[in-house]
Amino acid sequence: MKYPEIDKYAELDSLIHRFDPRAKIITFTLLIFSFVFIEDIRIAFVSLLFSFFILLVSRIPFGFIFNRMKPGLIFVMPFLIVMPFALDGNVLYSYNGISISYDGLYYGSLVVIRAATSIMLTLIMLGTTKMDTTMKSLHSLKVPSPFVQTLMFSYRYIFVFIDEFLSMWTSMKAKGFKVKANKHSLSIIGNIVGMILVRSYERAERVYHSMASKGYTGESRTIVKFKMQTADYGLAAILIGTVLIFIIYGMSLS
Amino acid sequence: MKTAISITDLNYSYPDGTKALDNVNIEIEQGEKIVIMGPNGAGKTTLFLHLNGVIRAEQDNVKIFGNNIGSMKTEDRIREVGVVFAEPDDQLFMSTVYDDIAFGPLNMGLSEEEVDRRVKKALATVGLEGFEDKVPHHMSFGQKKKAALAAVLSMEPRVLVLDEPTANLDPKSRADLIRVINDLNKNHGITTVIAMHDINALSELADRVYVLNRSIVAEGPTRDIFSDHVLVKENNLDAPDIFKFFKILKCFGGDCDQTPMSIDESVKELTQAIEALEGKMSLHIHESTHEMVNDVISSYRH
Numbered sequence: 001m002k003y004p005e006i007d008k009y010a011e012l013d014s015l016i017h018r019f020d021p022r023a024k025i026i027t028f029t030l031l032i033f034s035f036v037f038i039e040d041i042r043i044a045f046v047s048l049l050f051s052f053f054i055l056l057v058s059r060i061p062f063g064f065i066f067n068r069m070k071p072g073l074i075f076v077m078p079f080l081i082v083m084p085f086a087l088d089g090n091v092l093y094s095y096n097g098i099s100i101s102y103d104g105l106y107y108g109s110l111v112v113i114r115a116a117t118s119i120m121l122t123l124i125m126l127g128t129t130k131m132d133t134t135m136k137s138l139h140s141l142k143v144p145s146p147f148v149q150t151l152m153f154s155y156r157y158i159f160v161f162i163d164e165f166l167s168m169w170t171s172m173k174a175k176g177f178k179v180k181a182n183k184h185s186l187s188i189i190g191n192i193v194g195m196i197l198v199r200s201y202e203r204a205e206r207v208y209h210s211m212a213s214k215g216y217t218g219e220s221r222t223i224v225k226f227k228m229q230t231a232d233y234g235l236a237a238i239l240i241g242t243v244l245i246f247i248i249y250g251m252s253l254s
Numbered sequence: 255m256k257t258a259i260s261i262t263d264l265n266y267s268y269p270d271g272t273k274a275l276d277n278v279n280i281e282i283e284q285g286e287k288i289v290i291m292g293p294n295g296a297g298k299t300t301l302f303l304h305l306n307g308v309i310r311a312e313q314d315n316v317k318i319f320g321n322n323i324g325s326m327k328t329e330d331r332i333r334e335v336g337v338v339f340a341e342p343d344d345q346l347f348m349s350t351v352y353d354d355i356a357f358g359p360l361n362m363g364l365s366e367e368e369v370d371r372r373v374k375k376a377l378a379t380v381g382l383e384g385f386e387d388k389v390p391h392h393m394s395f396g397q398k399k400k401a402a403l404a405a406v407l408s409m410e411p412r413v414l415v416l417d418e419p420t421a422n423l424d425p426k427s428r429a430d431l432i433r434v435i436n437d438l439n440k441n442h443g444i445t446t447v448i449a450m451h452d453i454n455a456l457s458e459l460a461d462r463v464y465v466l467n468r469s470i471v472a473e474g475p476t477r478d479i480f481s482d483h484v485l486v487k488e489n490n491l492d493a494p495d496i497f498k499f500f501k502i503l504k505c506f507g508g509d510c511d512q513t514p515m516s517i518d519e520s521v522k523e524l525t526q527a528i529e530a531l532e533g534k535m536s537l538h539i540h541e542s543t544h545e546m547v548n549d550v551i552s553s554y555r556h
Contacts, residue, residue: 131389132348156390213336213406214405214406215328216361223360
């Protein structure tokens with residue numbers, strides 16, 4: 001079974017993999033935030049190249065990252081298509097009253113580049129650390145416990161739901177069901193989704209019973225063994241320095 | 255001998271009013287191996303949730319080693335009773351096996367060193383050494399089942415309650431799990447209470463059987479329970495194949511002192527019976543043999 005594991009390549013060895021997970025979360029979050037506020041397309045492009053450089057250093061296969069970037073990019077692509085027509089500004093091309101504006105193309109491209117950069121960095125951040133370590137890092141960074149626990153259980157049970165969905169799907173196919181673009185297929189798929197919701201509700205109750213049986217009272221207790229090394233401080237300083245360079249250079253242009 | 259579990263007149267109804275448990279009375283001694291049998295929906299899981307205080311009884315009628323489980327502190331009650339539920343995916347809710355097994359001990363407020371020691375010991379007990387960093391979705395059903403047991407063993411409870419421990423396991427994993435449970439009972443003095451339908455594992459896992467069908471319908475040694483074919487049928491149960499086979503053998507003249515419940519017992523009983531007959535047991539068919547055989551078969555057939 002092919003699971004959508006984000007941490008499939010977390011066992012590789014690279015500078016980014018060895019980076020302390022807490023420092024990684026902080027520095028990558030700073031990088032992402034500074035990159036999404038870049039106003040100049042040339043600097044945005046350099047930030048994309050910089051993210052690509054980090055990807056190279058992390059040694060995660062490009063195909064793995066690009067495949068996972070697709071859904072996000074499909075979501076922002078409409079900006080690139082709609083904005084050139086919708087935004088007023090210098091006209092690049094006009095035909096029968098429909099005009100493509102330079103400003104629209106500029107801002108549409110800027111949105112897509114910013115999105116690509118931030119998605120790539122997020123994927124590198126999550127892809128170079130095992131998911132449980134990421135959760136523990138969030139916990140030790142004092143991210144509110146309900147948020148970390150929700151993330152943790154969501155990630156854990158995605159795989160269980162995929163298994164459940166696939167077993168239902170197989171059993172439907174075994175009974176001759178074929179997906180067609182009609183009302184019947186839609187209603188059957190609707191039923192499956194409903195069934196998964198009901199099952200997840202029942203499972204949640206059973207999981208809670210099992211947690212309560214082990215003394216769970218709402219608090220998340222976990223063993224965290226992280227220690228910042230000199231190399232971690234060095235890499236964190238370089239990345240924060242990069243953030244500052246991008247901000248200062250961006251401000252000098254505006 | 256101390257009383258490990260004492261339940262008196264326990265009643266429980268679901269929120270919709272359906273009665274799940276009706277005047278349940280159970281008394282289990284320390285170190286006993288108890289199996290609770292009964293049809294689907296008989297209230298076994300609900301009973302187990304009462305045993306470790308997840309569902310609190312209205313009166314103080316569930317006592318573990320003399321103390322009312324409902325009024326115990328969380329850390330104390332999980333130290334007394336550990337429940338392993340049927341579905342391992344419901345019990346392995348953390349990201350790694352290590353975190354799952356450490357979950358209970360951490361809630362008990364133990365030090366990190368002690369938690370680490372317990373995790374390693376529990377993994378070794380179930381034969382999953384080296385699985386610390388494994389994620390549950392990369393494990394087989396049998397491994398998950400063992401990990402779920404380890405996650406309870408790490409709390410080192412005095413009473414271990416297991417819901418369908420052998421269900422859906424391959425024969426090797428099933429045998430492994432039965433061995434682990436028996437070892438815990440025999441060598442560590444842990445009282446075991448097991449709900450199961452796996453009748454062929456009964457003789458290995460039960461000193462005594464309770465038949466639960468909302469209320470306790472019967473209680474006694476396994477052989478007595480399965481000799482009562484009316485009781486067996488009425489409660490959707492079945493007798494072990496070997497037990498039925500020796501009942502049939504008796505119709506052909508192959509009589510043993512006691513009807514064996516397992517292969518091991520059958521070897522012992524058969525040897526004793528043949529030795530008593532000076533090394534020869536003769537089987538024969540007489541007028542009523544077929545009628546007797548049919549009676550035995552139909553008495554246990556659903």
